[in-house]
Amino acid sequence: MEILDGKKIAAEIREEIAQKVVEIKNQGKKTPHLVAVIVGNDGASRTYVNSKVKNCEAVGFKSTLIELPDTISEAELLNKVDELNNDDDVDGFIVQLPLPKHIDEEKVTLAVKPAKDVDGFHPENLGRMILGLPGFLPATPAGIVELLKRYKIETSGKNCVVIGRSHIVGTPMSILMSRNTEVGNCTVTLTHSRTQNLSEITKQADILIVAIGKPEFVSADMVKEGAVVVDVGIHRIPDDSKKSGFRLLGDVKYDEVAAKSSYITPVPGGVGPLTIASLMLNTLKAIDLK
Numbered sequence: 001m002e003i004l005d006g007k008k009i010a011a012e013i014r015e016e017i018a019q020k021v022v023e024i025k026n027q028g029k030k031t032p033h034l035v036a037v038i039v040g041n042d043g044a045s046r047t048y049v050n051s052k053v054k055n056c057e058a059v060g061f062k063s064t065l066i067e068l069p070d071t072i073s074e075a076e077l078l079n080k081v082d083e084l085n086n087d088d089d090v091d092g093f094i095v096q097l098p099l100p101k102h103i104d105e106e107k108v109t110l111a112v113k114p115a116k117d118v119d120g121f122h123p124e125n126l127g128r129m130i131l132g133l134p135g136f137l138p139a140t141p142a143g144i145v146e147l148l149k150r151y152k153i154e155t156s157g158k159n160c161v162v163i164g165r166s167h168i169v170g171t172p173m174s175i176l177m178s179r180n181t182e183v184g185n186c187t188v189t190l191t192h193s194r195t196q197n198l199s200e201i202t203k204q205a206d207i208l209i210v211a212i213g214k215p216e217f218v219s220a221d222m223v224k225e226g227a228v229v230v231d232v233g234i235h236r237i238p239d240d241s242k243k244s245g246f247r248l249l250g251d252v253k254y255d256e257v258a259a260k261s262s263y264i265t266p267v268p269g270g271v272g273p274l275t276i277a278s279l280m281l282n283t284l285k286a287i288d289l290k
């Protein structure tokens, strides 16, 4: 079994981006600028957004964190989005999800100008992805593709099973794995909460991508010997023995599934760092798409 080390690959990508930033600055061009908007006080979301901002600074980007209270109205948030859409200094921006219940996430996603949508959540970018046109790929699925590419995992003709059909991971992941591209050409099965005989299907997977959002959902009996397993889940489980007060678990029972896999992503240090790396790659791309 080999670990798909997302932390290591993300560090390589950061190195490459940092070099590009130096070139951009040497050419007298503007420093790439990413803005992250966070609404409310959710601890996990804050940790992720802080990490995004820190990573941006590490590669030489300008980055701005906009923190808004959870009492903000939908109209006020949409005004902020509009301001960022029209600010020439901002190359790309993200609004961290989930948003408070009184704000319609779909409205906010649709309000982001596609050319600055470095999360790749806007329907225009999703449509571009399906058609293979230039645009932003959703960060987590794109990060997983990059991880498989850099570990030279053969995907062509393989059976890929995706568990979970969210708009930000499962659904775009299934499309990327079925495209006629270097990482792709899989026969893809997208499974979800209504799927019957799930483990019969997952046992057919050469590549199993799990984004169901349930801690330790996938057990060893659901996995084929020698499968490549990608775990997108990240859950904070209260644990008094830890200084932080919690430990992190993925969607996969790591120890027993690792023993059966050819490759597996750990949690933490697997998919998470790649999501941030793709976000930064998208921000670099934003300059070219302008």
Ligand code: GUN
Binding pocket: 094, 095, 096, 097, 098, 119, 139, 140, 168, 275
């Ligand atoms: N919430 C969980 N993942 C993401 C992500 O990739 N982008 C944003 N904006 N919010 C998220």
